[in-house]
Amino acid sequence: MTVQQSGRRERKKAATRQKIADTALRLFLERGYDAVGIRDVAAEADVAVTTLFSHFASKEALVFEQDEDFERRLTRAVTDRAPHEPLVPALRREILALVRHCTADSAAPIWRMIDASPALRKYDDSVRLRHAEALAAAIAADPTLTRSETAARTLARFVIDAYSLSREAPDPEAALDEIFPMIEAAWAAARPPHLT
Amino acid sequence: MTVQQSGRRERKKAATRQKIADTALRLFLERGYDAVGIRDVAAEADVAVTTLFSHFASKEALVFEQDEDFERRLTRAVTDRAPHEPLVPALRREILALVRHCTADSAAPIWRMIDASPALRKYDDSVRLRHAEALAAAIAADPTLTRSETAARTLARFVIDAYSLSREAPDPEAALDEIFPMIEAAWAAARPPHLT
DNA sequence: AACGTAACACTAACGGTTAGCTTTTCCTAA
DNA sequence: TTAGGAAAAGCTAACCGTTAGTGTTACGTT
Structure with a gap:
């Protein structure tokens, strides 16, 4: 021991x-x-x-040294939000903060490098999917949310998509303003889970 | 010449x-x-x-030999649909067909192999993103759809997510029944493009 | 003080991938 | 019909990320 x-x-x-x-x-x-x-x-x-x-674990991982922070912040946006605070706005705030962090001038050279390398882009894609799974788990674990597993996973994917699409957009914050109402609507349309 | x-x-x-x-x-x-x-x-x-x-192009590409078919079918579901047929139901039909194709017994060993190999899973992820981009382009090119570029890209991602989540779900078709109403709602909430 | 072990080092190799160059096969225009 | 051009395929040798196997050092514990 x-x-x-x-x-x-x-x-x-x-x-x-x-x-x-x-x-x-x-x-x-x-x-x-x-x-x-x-x-x-x-x-x-x-x-x-x-x-x-x-x-x-790999050469690409050298570039994404702090992706665990990213994941922690996302899941905490779900678990640590104020009681009864709606889920999607909380996620939107966190995604906005993350996008601002990535598009800041200090991070620009790194992301330019990532965009220029197919291997790094691919790695980034797979990292995002891992984060989506973690986020889905956090959402599914919230007892105040009466939605199915599938709905939780779907919302998690959509939120990560919002992050990715926003980063690529010419005006990242405007893109979020456009995407998150779509996510709100999708979440509102999600069925509660079947009780068997 | x-x-x-x-x-x-x-x-x-x-x-x-x-x-x-x-x-x-x-x-x-x-x-x-x-x-x-x-x-x-x-x-x-x-x-x-x-x-x-x-x-x-790579060892993994040997396994995904016919992914161009996949992409063509998706884009054609947009471009070749009946006049005035709504977009999302057409995409839903095509995704359902593709999911059935992938979950058929004949394809099961291949997908079991893919699921067992991290390299293949990662490659599949990146292939899906490429397909999402092609689908986004097809959607954005449709003159009958008055939505922004961002909305088109977002819808494309959501639809590809539906495919991916459905394939992984215990009951793929039930998952689609759950996810596509969410996508319908998201698409309905998408803003028309700014006219400048 | 001695032992166990985590961290690090070294060598050599494996396996996917590519560069450089030659050979074969097909197409076409004279 | 054939000569010339070019696409396709071949061969060799290497590059580079990654790992296995095997010590060695430095730290923490007893």
Whole structure:
């Protein structure tokens, strides 16, 4: 049983992970994602290739280092909202915040790089689907919502679609203004679950 | 200028492509997707590895050989529907047909294989997104639909979501019965485009 | 102080994919 | 009919992400 660690080990591990991520992002932005190899990143971060892969599951994952934050924020928008606050407006607020975060000037070079690389775009797609599943689980777990599993999953997909479509739109916030009324209507039309 | 070919070349090319696809699918189903290498497929189909990759962009593409059919059927459901037939019911009919096609017993082993392989699932996700874009373009091009570009893209995503969610559901057709009323409501709530 | 183990390193390989180049096969225009 | 052009296919050799196998170091515990 491992209990009560002083923390040096954990801190060193976190530092290694961060150094790898920082180095990777810097090299990718300097030379382009495709022009930088895993061996380059490992050498520049002064770690072994195997160490790099013990911290990140793939080369693409180096770019999406903080996607767990994204997922947590989404599910918390469901679970931590004020009592009796309607679901969809809460999700809309969170998606708006996330879209603003992604379209901020500081994040622009990263997203330009992602858009330029088919591998990264594909990875982003699959990440979004994972987030949709997590969101669906959070929605389905809310006892105040009397909707079926299928409706929960559907709403989750639609909300993630809103995020993705908004990011791609020329005017992201205007796109959200257009998409979320559609989602509201869809959610209102969702049937309650069958009681068997 | 190249014009008027007898067709032997094209037929041979199509035959080679088909032989590769058939061999690949057979080997994948016999031994498992991960257990069969590209070199195995090429050898068994009696072609060079480079030839294989001149017909298929990736190993995963071997499994999704006919995804262009899928895309064509979707866009035609929009463009070839009866005059003044409402859009969403037409799409619903087509999605239902496609879901039935995928969940038929004959297709079951293939989809079991896809579900078992993360690489194939990921590829399927990206294929669906491509189809959503094609569908969005078809919807946006219909002059009888007075909706914005964003609304068209949103509807396309929702429809593709319906397909994907339905395929994964325990009762696919019941899922469609639940999801499409939501899509109807969303489409009804979509704003007409701004006239500038 | 000694042991267990998590983190990291090293080498070598595997498997998908591509570049570079040659050969074969088909089409067409003289 | 044939010569020339080009598409299709072939071969070799490599690139690059990723992993297996096997130590080694550094930390935490007993």
